[in-house]
Every structure is written in structure tokens, then in C-alpha cells.
Amino acid sequence: MSRNLLILAAAPKLSELRDTLVRLEDTIIFALIERSQFKHNSKIYAANEMRFRDGYSGSFLSWFLKEVESVHAKVRRYQSPDEYPFTDNLPDPVLPPLEYPPVLVDPQSININDEIFNMYINTVVPGITAQGDDTNYGSSATRDIECLQALSRRIHYGKFVAESKFQDPKTHDEYVRLIKEKNRDRLMELLTNVHVEEQLLKRLKAKALIYGQDLSTASLSPDGSINANGRALLGLNSLSASSSEVSDDKVKTRVDYDLVVSLYRDYVIPLTKEVEIEYLLHRLDNN
Numbered sequence: 001m002s003r004n005l006l007i008l009a010a011a012p013k014l015s016e017l018r019d020t021l022v023r024l025e026d027t028i029i030f031a032l033i034e035r036s037q038f039k040h041n042s043k044i045y046a047a048n049e050m051r052f053r054d055g056y057s058g059s060f061l062s063w064f065l066k067e068v069e070s071v072h073a074k075v076r077r078y079q080s081p082d083e084y085p086f087t088d089n090l091p092d093p094v095l096p097p098l099e100y101p102p103v104l105v106d107p108q109s110i111n112i113n114d115e116i117f118n119m120y121i122n123t124v125v126p127g128i129t130a131q132g133d134d135t136n137y138g139s140s141a142t143r144d145i146e147c148l149q150a151l152s153r154r155i156h157y158g159k160f161v162a163e164s165k166f167q168d169p170k171t172h173d174e175y176v177r178l179i180k181e182k183n184r185d186r187l188m189e190l191l192t193n194v195h196v197e198e199q200l201l202k203r204l205k206a207k208a209l210i211y212g213q214d215l216s217t218a219s220l221s222p223d224g225s226i227n228a229n230g231r232a233l234l235g236l237n238s239l240s241a242s243s244s245e246v247s248d249d250k251v252k253t254r255v256d257y258d259l260v261v262s263l264y265r266d267y268v269i270p271l272t273k274e275v276e277i278e279y280l281l282h283r284l285d286n287n
């Protein structure tokens with residue numbers, strides 16, 4: 001076993017970490033639904049578009065993000081090893097530091113929020129919103145920040161997942177060997193679990209389909225139970241009784257469930273794995 005392991009606290013079990021990732025799916029889907037009620041409002045993402053009275057020339061979202069993160073930094077948000085800021089030069093906390101059990105090696109060293117920010121602005125927002133401008137700039141940016149924070153937390157959680165896999169006695173020696181060889185490809189194979197990814201994407205489609213429904217009063221019986229109209233709206237008829245398979249008859253939802261699935265398949269899972277690999281490649285640096 002590596003010397004580093006002796007000074008670190010035991011990492012949470014992989015099953016516990018996966019439970020957190022499942023819970024974050026709900027946070028992310030609801031945040032996307034909240035953002036999708038407003039139009040694209042592309043003005044908030046471009047520099048020099050909104051006229052700031054103090055002469056600031058960046059984008060409205062960047063300005064807002066910095067303000068929000070400054071307040072959150074003051075109350076110690078970014079001292080937590082699962083929280084990563086998008087902006088820098090943030091103020092010091094107004095309270096004394098908290099003591100977190102040392103589970104990660106060099107927790108602050110990997111921060112891929114620039115990549116997450118660009119992916120979100122260029123791919124996610126245009127996908128989940130209607131084109132155009134409804135002037136709800138503050139509301140849209142508030143929802144953007146919630147989406148960004150949830151995505152960042154989920155993706156950087158890969159560090160804990162990687163540490164848990166590294167500490168697992170069944171795979172520890174193999175990880176040490178591959179890290180020493182800097183064998184990125186074999187590390188990727190070792191940390192990948194295709195079955196878990198497939199189950200995740202099926203579950204996500206079912207969740208996005210169900211959470212995305214707009215259940216109006218026309219869908220409820222007088223006693224408050226869901227009537228046939230509601231069942232159809234909820235897509236319950238397209239979920240087979242025995243599994244979370246969803247039929248191909250597309251149900252109209254507040255956020256496109258196929259987009260949520262491709263967001264995870266093409267970005268969230270690959271970026272989480274990228275964080276896992278980067279973390280592992282530096283895991284033995286101080287040994």
C-alpha cells in the first residue's frame with residue numbers, strides 16, 4: 001500500500017458514492033427544467049452586450065457568477081472538497097476554516113470548470129431552450145448558475161469515485177501499477193463499468209420523462225388521483241411495467257429527455273471519467 005494512503009481517511013464506499021450520483025441526477029434534471037422555461041436569451045452570454053453602469057465589459061453571466069461565488073466563498077463553500085468555483089480571486093471566508101476528513105490527495109488541484117462552462121453555454125443552453133429573447137435575463141442567469149454548480153459538483157465527484165476505486169483492495173495493486181506506467185488507456189478500461197453507465201442512461205431517460213411532465217388539473221380526478229389523461233401525459237403508458245424501458249412514441253416534456261440522455265452520455269460521464277483519470281495519474285505524486 002502507498003504511504004499516502006496511511007495519512008488519508010478511508011474513502012466512502014463506491015456504492016455510497018453512486019447513491020450520491022443518482023441523487024444528483026434529480027438535481028440536474030430539475031435545474032435543466034427550470035432553465036428551459038426561459039428563452040435562450042443569448043445576450044447574457046456575450047461580452048459587451050449588456051450595458052453595465054460601472055463600465056464592466058464581460059458577459060452578464062460571468063459577472064453574476066463572480067458575484068454569487070464571492071458570497072459563497074465567504075461562507076466557506078469552496079473549502080468543501082466537492083465544491084469547485086468557476087471564477088478566481090475570490091474573497092477569503094469570513095468564518096474560521098472547517099476541518100474536512102482528508103479523503104483526497106490535493107483536492108484543489110483539478111478544476112475543469114472552464115470546460116464545463118463552455119460545454120454548458122455552447123451545447124446545453126441552445127438545446128434545452130427556445131430560440132429568442134424574453135428579457136428574463138436575471139432569471140435565466142440564476143438558473144444557469146444552478147445548472148453549472150450541479151454539473152460541476154457531479155463531474156468533480158469523480159475524484160472521490162477514483163479514490164474509492166484506488167483504495168479498494170481488489171484493484172489497488174493494479175491501479176498502482178498502471179499509475180506508475182502512466183497507462184491512461186488501461187486506467188480508463190479499469191475504471192469503466194459499462195453496465196453501470198447503461199443502467200444510468202436508462203434511469204435518466206425515465207426520470208427526465210416523468211419529471212418533465214406538466215400535470216394540469218385536467219389530468220386529475222376529483223379525488224386528486226391521476227386519471228387516464230394524466231397517465232398518458234405522464235408517459236406512464238410508455239413505461240413498461242417491468243422495467244424503466246421507454247417506448248419510442250415521443251411524449252412532449254418540459255425538457256427534451258433525449259437531450260438529457262445525450263448530455264450525460266456525451267459530456268457528463270466522459271468528463272467524470274476524465275477527472276477520475278487525472279486524479280489517478282497524480283495519485284502517487286508525493287510518494
Ligand SMILES: O=C(O)C(=O)C[C@]1(C(=O)O)C=C[C@@H](O)C=C1
Binds near residue numbers: 018197200
Ligand atoms: O460509478 C462509477 O464507477 C463511476 O466511475 C462513475 C461513472 C459515471 O460517470 O456515472 C463513470 C464511469 C463508469 O463507467 C460508471 C459510471
